[in-house]
Amino acid sequence: MDDLELGLPVTVPSTALFTDQYELTMLQAALHAGTAHRRTVFEVFTRRLPAGRRYGVVAGTGRLLDAVENFRFDPPLLDYLREARVVDEPTLRWLADYRFTGTVRGYPEGEVYFPGSPILQVSGTFAECVLLETVILSILNHDSAIAAAASRMAVAANGRPLIEMGARRTHELAAVAASRAAYVGGFSSTSDLAAGFRYGIPTVGTSAHAFTLLHDSERDAFTAQVGSLGTGTTLLVDTYDVTEAVRTAVEVAGPKLGAVRIDSGDLLLVAHRVRRQLDELGAHDTRITVTSDLDEYAIASLATAPVDAYGVGTRLVTGSGHPTCSMVYKMVARASGDGPDAPLEPVAKKSSGGKLSVGGVKWAARRPDADGVAEAEVIGTGEVPGELAGHLLGVELMRDGRAVARERLDAARDRHRAARDLLPLSATQLSQGEPVLRTEYI
Amino acid sequence: MDDLELGLPVTVPSTALFTDQYELTMLQAALHAGTAHRRTVFEVFTRRLPAGRRYGVVAGTGRLLDAVENFRFDPPLLDYLREARVVDEPTLRWLADYRFTGTVRGYPEGEVYFPGSPILQVSGTFAECVLLETVILSILNHDSAIAAAASRMAVAANGRPLIEMGARRTHELAAVAASRAAYVGGFSSTSDLAAGFRYGIPTVGTSAHAFTLLHDSERDAFTAQVGSLGTGTTLLVDTYDVTEAVRTAVEVAGPKLGAVRIDSGDLLLVAHRVRRQLDELGAHDTRITVTSDLDEYAIASLATAPVDAYGVGTRLVTGSGHPTCSMVYKMVARASGDGPDAPLEPVAKKSSGGKLSVGGVKWAARRPDADGVAEAEVIGTGEVPGELAGHLLGVELMRDGRAVARERLDAARDRHRAARDLLPLSATQLSQGEPVLRTEYI
Secondary structure (H helix, E strand, O other), X not given: OOHHHHOOOOOOOOOOOOOEHHHHHHHHHHHHHOOOOOEEEEEEEEOOOOOOOOOEEOOOHHHHHHHHHOOOOOHHHHHHHHHOOOOOHHHHHHHHOOOOOOEEEEOOOOOEEOOOOOOEEEEEEHHHHHOOHHHHHHHHHHHXXXXXXXXXXXXXXXXXOEEEOOHHHOOHHHHHHHHHHHHHHOOOEEOEHHXXXXXXXXXXXXXXXXXXXXXXXXXXHHHHHHHHHOOOOEEEXXXXXXXXXXXXXXXXXXXXXXXXXXXXXXXXXXXXXXXXXXXXXXXXXXXXXXXXXXXXXXXXXXXXXXXXXXXXOHHHHOHHHOOOOOEEEEEEEEEOOOOOOOOEEXXXXXXXXXXXXXXXXXXXXXXXXXXXXXXXXXXXXXXXXHHHHHHEOOEEEEEOOEEOOOOOHHHHHHHHHHHHHOOOHHHHOOOOOOOOOEEEEO | OOHHHHOOOOOOOOOOOOOEHHHHHHHHHHHHHOOOOOEEEEEEEXXXXXXXXXXXXXXXXXXXXXHHHOOOOOHHHHHHHHHOOXXXXXXXXXXXXXXXXXXXXXXXXXXXXXXXXXXXXXXXXXXXXXXOHHHHHHHXXXXXXXXXXXXXXXXXXXXXXXXXXXXXXXXXXXHHHHHHHHHHHOOOEEOEHHHHHHHOOOEOOOOOHHHHHHOOOHHHHHHHHHHHHOOOOEEEOOOOOHHHHHHHHHHHHOOOOOEEEEOOOOHHHHHHHHHHHHHHOOOOOOEEEEEOOOOHHHHHXXXXXXXOEEEEOHHHHOHHHOOOOOEEEEEEEEEOOOOOOOOEEEOOOOOOOOOOOOOOOOEEEEEEOOOOOEEEEEEEOOOOOHHHHHHEOOEEEEEXXXXXXXXXXXXXXXXXXXXXXXXXXXXXXXXXXXXXXXXXXX
16 A cells, blocks of 8 residues: 555654664664574564443554564664664664564454453564554554543443544544544544545534624524525524524525534433424424533433433543553564574563563454353464364464554444443443453463 | 745644634634624633642644644645535635634743643634644644643652653654653653654654564674664663573673663663673763653652663653643633624623633732742732732743744753742652642633
């Protein structure tokens, strides 16, 4: 995939500088020592879920495939590294030819995960794998955090559509990735045009308070909006007095008015009152959209309210209290010597700081109970027991440095829904709790 | 500033789609109604600081100037808007020629702010101003959140250098902006090469646990690293046993070893033990860097530890509990009619939902007490009292659509330090509290 296909405005010509300096200095030292080309396997996993969360959601995989394919050191980047004296000339020469040529396996996008799940496995020489740590973790940690929040909100909304509208609350490009991750997690649409442009996510939006304030009266504003956008539009009814605004809205647009939006106040109370008023005015099909600092709990509290859609901003794009995951990228195996046929041996950090890792290249399977409901995340490094062979979670994502698992975003969205539906019922409780599946190492 | 100057890899060809759809539909409706060209003023402000915070920090201003200058609808964007039926043909024609031609004033980057502070004022026609809402808020809300966390950490570090190393915990481009904002807030350097490339921030980094695990022994790894990076390098000493690693490190590098890094365990205890061991080994000048889930509180708790530098990741790039600000972009004044000379009149939303705004174009001044210490953030819409004329906070940032206040990042960093130093002493308490200055409206 070349740059043009990545499209404006979220293209970056190369992802190679989304890298912590120590990856390059390690490369230099390993090249110097002759150990850079040992075969290695790195795994992405997390030691724990965010406090109280029942499951995690893998997101960003599609972006990650683009990022790895576009990881190359173009001349301006090499010039910078030379001028900043980050690494020496032999290392710069090696970087000039860098392309990842290894293998990536992992949980497919949308899949759920638990503590210890081998979410991603990157195999290749130390030199080619070590460089990818930061960009891989940036993408997975950010996107998975948003998708997990989105999934909880989708559960709370119970089928009512969710609109992502948090662009203004996060970095402008993080926002585009957040829209994408929210869609994977179950959102229906976004206000962010860049997300529509880049990922084809349906976009929505009609007007803000500024539009009402621009005009000499609320009636003028509604008339202008309906005149241009049609009666199917959504009128914002809380700039001045909601009751008066709803009356004016139906007078201006007629009973076929598409929707009204409420952005402040006690949404439960106001939604009931507005529904009653709309029905009295004959606007039975006019929908009610609510937006105002919603999160999964506020959405759940509106389950009985006559609300037709939720717009969610801040709490979605900040992961509803958990804006990042704690995924790490750790070497779990390396060749026992320098030859191309030296066998892989497990490795792991062993200090006493509580950051223990499990060495070895892992497989993972989700074991179902007799009813087909998942009951454990089983992780091993040896042979896969026969009864788990049909339940393995990892798939091949890149082979010889090329993505082999690109898919439509809807496929990841559908996969997430299906994976969540196979978890025990307590997975979708919003209250704080333990991971809904235990992790078993065998 | 053209694209090339913006540089790789964080260039975006245009910022015009970092926009919520409703901005374009409002534009369409206003063009249709003939109200699009009324003169308006929009202000960015926040109704409150994050709970417990004593002051806010303006950051992202420099990025914002680039974003507004690069806000234009190139043909591929217009094609997308047409195909997705976001707006009609007359609106597309208007967008094709769009350039912001108005004025931007605001608090300069690095300045502190309080609830109600008019952080930014955008003046122009409704059409040209309304489109900028999302991109302006994205940048200010993200960058200011990071800078505020960085500032608290800098206070806690009390002069010891702080290294930004959170790239892996946030979106890959948010990370670059986070490095920049952290530098404004008082950090010294970053691990993120893209931030070094794009903004000239000093970069640092040497090695991770993977480097030790790659080698057949810790001694081999240290020998390889010192052989390539020199004795001034930083050796990571907590892969296996810290005491043994420190002994090996000094044996390999000699007493001129640059530094050791500790990334796990009870940092207070371990730092003391390592310092003692280094001194016993004659490595009196070898520094100690600590990194491991640090935040401002952990940093403060290490004030008496023999630590020479702090590396901070997750908690910095997630705003230490507050990953976004709650800045909003509200129309505060508009022309009372359609003519070019119609006077501006204040406007504000008036519904009862608690989201009150104060209408009118504001000035702000920070009033000092007799000792020169700030005692109030004074905000008004009328004439500036003579005694406050020398203490106004707003400056001109763009004139006729062109940036007039570009500056080196160090200028914003120095300004922040100076502004913080003029606040009452309680500003730098880490404990939860009220904003350290009250906001007075006159």
